[in-house]
Amino acid sequence: MKCVLVICDGLGDRPIEDLGGKTPLEAANKPNLDYLASVGINGMMHPIGPGITPGSDTSHLSIFGYDPYTYYTGRGPFEALGMGLPLGYEDIAFRGNFATVEEKDGDLIVLDRRAGRRFDEGDELARSLDGIELDSHADVEVRIEHSVEHRCAVILKGPHLSHKVTDTDPHTPRQPLRPCQPISEDEAARRTAEIVNLLTSKSNAVLSAHEASSRRKEMGLPVANAILLRGAGVRPRLPSLKERYGLRAACMAGAALYAGVAASVGMDLLNVEGATGTVEVDTLAVGMTAVEALTDYDFVFVHIKGADSAGHDGDWEMKMRMVKKIDGMIGVFRDNLDLESTLLVVSADHSTPCEVGEHTGDPVPIVIAGPGVRTDDIEEFGERQCARGGLSVIRGLDLMPMLMNLSGRTEKFGS
Amino acid sequence: MKCVLVICDGLGDRPIEDLGGKTPLEAANKPNLDYLASVGINGMMHPIGPGITPGSDTSHLSIFGYDPYTYYTGRGPFEALGMGLPLGYEDIAFRGNFATVEEKDGDLIVLDRRAGRRFDEGDELARSLDGIELDSHADVEVRIEHSVEHRCAVILKGPHLSHKVTDTDPHTPRQPLRPCQPISEDEAARRTAEIVNLLTSKSNAVLSAHEASSRRKEMGLPVANAILLRGAGVRPRLPSLKERYGLRAACMAGAALYAGVAASVGMDLLNVEGATGTVEVDTLAVGMTAVEALTDYDFVFVHIKGADSAGHDGDWEMKMRMVKKIDGMIGVFRDNLDLESTLLVVSADHSTPCEVGEHTGDPVPIVIAGPGVRTDDIEEFGERQCARGGLSVIRGLDLMPMLMNLSGRTEKFGS
Numbered sequence: 001m002k003c004v005l006v007i008c009d010g011l012g013d014r015p016i017e018d019l020g021g022k023t024p025l026e027a028a029n030k031p032n033l034d035y036l037a038s039v040g041i042n043g044m045m046h047p048i049g050p051g052i053t054p055g056s057d058t059s060h061l062s063i064f065g066y067d068p069y070t071y072y073t074g075r076g077p078f079e080a081l082g083m084g085l086p087l088g089y090e091d092i093a094f095r096g097n098f099a100t101v102e103e104k105d106g107d108l109i110v111l112d113r114r115a116g117r118r119f120d121e122g123d124e125l126a127r128s129l130d131g132i133e134l135d136s137h138a139d140v141e142v143r144i145e146h147s148v149e150h151r152c153a154v155i156l157k158g159p160h161l162s163h164k165v166t167d168t169d170p171h172t173p174r175q176p177l178r179p180c181q182p183i184s185e186d187e188a189a190r191r192t193a194e195i196v197n198l199l200t201s202k203s204n205a206v207l208s209a210h211e212a213s214s215r216r217k218e219m220g221l222p223v224a225n226a227i228l229l230r231g232a233g234v235r236p237r238l239p240s241l242k243e244r245y246g247l248r249a250a251c252m253a254g255a256a257l258y259a260g261v262a263a264s265v266g267m268d269l270l271n272v273e274g275a276t277g278t279v280e281v282d283t284l285a286v287g288m289t290a291v292e293a294l295t296d297y298d299f300v301f302v303h304i305k306g307a308d309s310a311g312h313d314g315d316w317e318m319k320m321r322m323v324k325k326i327d328g329m330i331g332v333f334r335d336n337l338d339l340e341s342t343l344l345v346v347s348a349d350h351s352t353p354c355e356v357g358e359h360t361g362d363p364v365p366i367v368i369a370g371p372g373v374r375t376d377d378i379e380e381f382g383e384r385q386c387a388r389g390g391l392s393v394i395r396g397l398d399l400m401p402m403l404m405n406l407s408g409r410t411e412k413f414g415s
Numbered sequence: 416m417k418c419v420l421v422i423c424d425g426l427g428d429r430p431i432e433d434l435g436g437k438t439p440l441e442a443a444n445k446p447n448l449d450y451l452a453s454v455g456i457n458g459m460m461h462p463i464g465p466g467i468t469p470g471s472d473t474s475h476l477s478i479f480g481y482d483p484y485t486y487y488t489g490r491g492p493f494e495a496l497g498m499g500l501p502l503g504y505e506d507i508a509f510r511g512n513f514a515t516v517e518e519k520d521g522d523l524i525v526l527d528r529r530a531g532r533r534f535d536e537g538d539e540l541a542r543s544l545d546g547i548e549l550d551s552h553a554d555v556e557v558r559i560e561h562s563v564e565h566r567c568a569v570i571l572k573g574p575h576l577s578h579k580v581t582d583t584d585p586h587t588p589r590q591p592l593r594p595c596q597p598i599s600e601d602e603a604a605r606r607t608a609e610i611v612n613l614l615t616s617k618s619n620a621v622l623s624a625h626e627a628s629s630r631r632k633e634m635g636l637p638v639a640n641a642i643l644l645r646g647a648g649v650r651p652r653l654p655s656l657k658e659r660y661g662l663r664a665a666c667m668a669g670a671a672l673y674a675g676v677a678a679s680v681g682m683d684l685l686n687v688e689g690a691t692g693t694v695e696v697d698t699l700a701v702g703m704t705a706v707e708a709l710t711d712y713d714f715v716f717v718h719i720k721g722a723d724s725a726g727h728d729g730d731w732e733m734k735m736r737m738v739k740k741i742d743g744m745i746g747v748f749r750d751n752l753d754l755e756s757t758l759l760v761v762s763a764d765h766s767t768p769c770e771v772g773e774h775t776g777d778p779v780p781i782v783i784a785g786p787g788v789r790t791d792d793i794e795e796f797g798e799r800q801c802a803r804g805g806l807s808v809i810r811g812l813d814l815m816p817m818l819m820n821l822s823g824r825t826e827k828f829g830s
Contacts, residue, residue: 014787023789048828050809051816055829068829075830231830353787359827361820362789383789387805 001371001407003299003343004290004333007063007258008326009056010308012351012364012383016316024307024316024354025365026382028323032330033367033381036346039339040369042378043391045399046361047350053361054396056308059349060261064301065400066238073163074233075257080153082253082260084269085145087235092161092192095231096144096152097169098125098224099177101204107176108204108226113169114150115224121212122146125224128210129203137195144227147256154229156195162188168200169228177226196229203227240266241299245400245409250293253303254281262301279306279318283325287332294342298407304329311352319354343370343406345399346381363393372406416786416822418714418758419705419748422478423741424471424673425723427766427779427798431731439722439731439769440780441797443738447745448782448796451761454754455784457793458806460814461776462765468776469811471723474764475676479716480815481653488578489648490672495568497668497675499684500560502650507576507607510646511559511567512584513540513639514592516619522591523619523641528584529565530639536627537561540639543625544618552610559642562671569644571610577603583615584643592641611644618642655681656714660815660824665708668718669696677716694721694733698740702747709757713822719744726767734769758785758821760814761796778808787821 013023020027046052047059048068057075058068076093087093098119100112126146134140140158147153164184168177180196182189204226207213213223241247243266251262252270254277259269272289274282286302293300304326310319326346333344347366350359365386376390394402404410428438435442461467462474463483472490473483491508502508513534515527541561549555555573562568579599583592595611597604619641622628628638656662658681666677667685669692674684687704689697701717708715719741725734741761748759762781765774780801791805802808809817819825 014789021790044807049816050813051818051820051825053820053825053827055827058829072829355787356823360823361816361825362787384791384805387789387791387807388803393807 001341001343002294003345003403003407004294004302004337005299005403006302006304006326006329006346007060008307008346008348009303009305010311010350010352010359011348012353012362013311013316013319014351014353014355014362016354019316023383024319025323026380026384028320028327030323030327030381032327032334033323033346034379035334036330036344036369037367037381037385038379039375040367041373041376041391042365042367042381042386042389044363044387044393045347045366045396046363046393047396049395050363051361053359054350055359056257056349057261059396060258062396063349063399064241064261064265065244065397066236066265067397071236071238073236075231076153076233077235078260078264079147079231079256080155080260081235081263082256082258083145083147083153085143085153085155087155088157089235089237090161092156092163092232092234094154094229096154097228098122098150098152099226099228100222100224101177101226110170110173110175110177110226110228112222113173113228116222118221119150119224121216121224122150122152124212125207125210126152128206129227132199132202132206134195134198134202137198140195142199150224152227154227156192160188160191162186162192163232163234164189165193165196165232167230168196169230177228180229200226236264238265242266245404247299247409248297249299249301250297251301251303252286252290252293254278254305258303267301268297277305279309279322281306281325283329284332287329288336291332291336307348308352311354312357314354314357316354339370341371343368343403345403366391366394368403368406370406416756416758417709418760418818418822419709419717419752420714420818421717421719421741421744421761422475423722423761423763424718424720425726425765425767425774426763427768427777428726428731428734429766429768429770429777431769434731438798439734440738441795441799443735443742445738445742445796447742447749448738448761449794450749451745451759451784452782452796452800453794454790455782456788456791456806457780457782457796457801457804459778459802459808460762460781460811461778461808462811464810465778466776468774469765470774471672471764472676474811475673477811478764478814479656479676479680480659480812481680482812486651486653488651490646491568491648492650493675493679494562494646494671495570495675496650496678497671497673498560498562498568500558500568500570502570503572504650504652505576507571507578507647507649509569509644511569512643513537513565513567514641514643515637515639516592516641525585525588525590525592525643527637528588528643531637533636534565534639536631536639537565537567539627540622540625541567543621544642547614547617547621549610549613549617552613555610557614565639567642569642571607575603575606577601577607578647578649579604580608580611580647582645582647583611584645592643595644615641651679653680657681660819662714662824663712664714664716665712666716666718667701667705667708669693669720673718682716683712692720694724694737696721696740698744699747702744703751706747706751722763723767726769727772729769729772731769754785756786758783758818760818781806781809783818783821785821
């Protein structure tokens with residue numbers, strides 16, 4: 001049996017007075033999602049656990065069936081994997097920002113964490129740092145690759161390294177770039193922090209002297225003269241979905257992080273025209289590509305980002321528009337998938353309530369439609385409607401076993 | 416955001432034929448609790464876990480977010496802390512009863528576990544034993560403090576002590592006072608049992624010779640000539656609610672045990688006129704004090720005892736009267752709390768069904784009202800109504816993370 005899992009990032013919300021006490025999902029016009037609710041089984045899902053506010057990385061790990069408390073070390077490796085970079089299990093991966101700093105009393109003060117809104121020099125700057133030599137730590141290789149806008153991935157390869165080091169990114173502007181520090185007592189963490197600090201100062205020198213810096217100066221743009229690192233982690237050794245369930249699985253996501261988590265559990269990454277990772281996403285194109293992917297794959301994971309961004313912006317009208325776009329994609333599935341032989345699952349990785357503007361630990365609605373499902377009497381897909389559904393409340397970690405059970409892919413425990 | 420957590424001891428019940436198959440809570444007139452249900456989200460809570468019969472101590476630990484399977488050793492330390500006694504993390508604390516014993520064939524037979532219903536000599540008897548010397552164990556200091564009626568707290572302070580010893584209280588009358596025995600193989604447990612047995616015989620001698628004993632004999636009252644010990648434990652090292660969530664928390668409870676658990680998680684103990692810990696409690700006064708406490712505190716825990724006593728007595732009419740009194744307190748909150756900026760939570764620590772007369776493992780109803788809550792369509796606060804609510808079923812350990820999520824006090828796990 002085939003399965004399509006749609007995760008709408010940050011979809012869950014809280015009641016909004018201007019919507020008559022409804023959530024954006026409840027208030028939106030969404031005939032296809034409501035149809036799915038009416039032919040499926042509905043419920044609420046705590047992506048990680050009750051009251052736990054999920055990150056996007058930990059939440060997806062959990063929803064794919066991998067306990068983040070066991071496997072998660074940091075976001076860096078997922079970003080790197082999502083960019084398609086080769087990443088060994090011993091490598092230390094960071095997320096990086098090209099940033100603007102100014103030296104003051106021996107500190108590097110971060111003037112702009114993103115080196116300006118307009119930033120086109122990512123590729124050439126990353127190339128200028130990739131493979132940079134670290135003198136006394138010649139056994140460590142540095143890989144730096146530009147991703148999008150001001151962002152890059154930084155990977156340290158070599159012996160005796162550790163992810164247990166702090167961020168150099170101060171996370172708020174006008175603060176000093178933070179010296180990297182070990183957060184465990186072992187020698188590897190101490191050495192890694194030293195390497196990161198060396199990388200900071202060497203890259204500061206290379207970037208300051210780079211021709212792109214002069215160019216940006218002439219154009220009156222902030223110079224990208226430093227990299228800020230955060231989210232150090234190692235690639236977790238995860239048994240793949242193929243090993244666990246025999247699944248040929250594919251991912252369609254508009255941003256590296258989600259693709260990276262998917263890659264770490266063995267999903268193939270499919271590129272989709274129109275999967276922008278923004279509210280501009282062409283959900284109909286994404287839907288059609290997902291349908292087509294079912295020819296080659298048993299399991300297709302579709303990640304749609306926009307609702308989260310709307311929640312972070314506190315823009316419930318935008319969130320409702322995203323719901324409508326998602327509903328359009330469900331319409332594509334409704335027209336092109338056979339729900340008598342395909343499981344279609346729609347949920348979210350966490351709530352991003354518009355009135356909070358951040359991820360919260362509120363549970364998210366979920367619907368599972370397809371063959372063998374014990375339907376309930378829920379007829380609308382919404383936070384409060386699903387709370388009365390036949391699934392009751394599940395955890396993210398429960399989802400894959402439940403889907404694999406419906407797919408006939410689980411093995412009996414005991415005899 | 417502020418939060419008031421009301422725990423109604425032993426509130427949960429089972430259907431009662433004389434009430435037309437309703438529970439006392441369901442049958443009682445409780446307009447304010449019903450109002451709360453109608454504006455909140457409702458559900459059922461297993462204080463510890465499904466089918467697990469909670470003690471009052473383990474249940475409160477769990478509801479405050481501390482796994483009792485990890486942290487609980489015995490009731491003694493919570494009683495001592497609730498009495499305001501200084502208690503080190505190495506001290507061994509017991510609950511004590513002044514009791515009437517008679518020597519027979521070398522055994523001390525317990526004639527009355529409470530030394531009679533009328534008992535006014537607790538203070539002077541405790542003083543006569545406090546600091547008693549234990550000869551061969553001169554490195555151990557004994558602290559004995561009277562609490563209420565026939566009850567006292569007994570604390571052993573010194574090196575190489577263990578809480579892994581049995582009760583000397585036989586728990587049923589006309590049985591011999593039990594010699595204390597180690598329940599683990601280590602030397603500390605063996606030595607502690609020896610010390611307890613020495614304390615038993617020395618206190619028997621002191622109390623028998625006490626002037627109060629002659630006085631009670633003359634008055635025809637049972638003599639208090641022994642102390643019975645139970646509930647040996649050590650104070651658990653719990654991270655405080657302040658450390659965990661930045662909460663300034665206060666407790667209003669009418670009995671030492673609940674105050675003690677609250678103190679062990681770092682709550683300040685507030686004294687309230689009228690918080691008697693009995694069915695005579697002035698719930699309106701307690702309610703007003705809780706409202707006032709919100710000026711200085713983020714989190715106020717209110718413990719109301721009476722419903723449990725009614726359950727133990729099998730008195731469902733009394734339990735319904737307690738529900739009415741609790742409802743009056745909710746009325747005070749309704750009039751004086753702003754539910755647009757305050758979370759109000761009502762639940763119980765366990766069920767004490769009138770037809771059982773003891774704690775049971777049945778789940779308890781819970782309602783959470785306040786800002787950000789995804790309301791449901793429940794309009795009555797009762798065991799069976801709440802079971803259909805939007806919260807579904809939670810565990811005691813889930814409650815604090817869920818409240819802290821609604822309060823915006825949780826940190827994201829992952830990024």
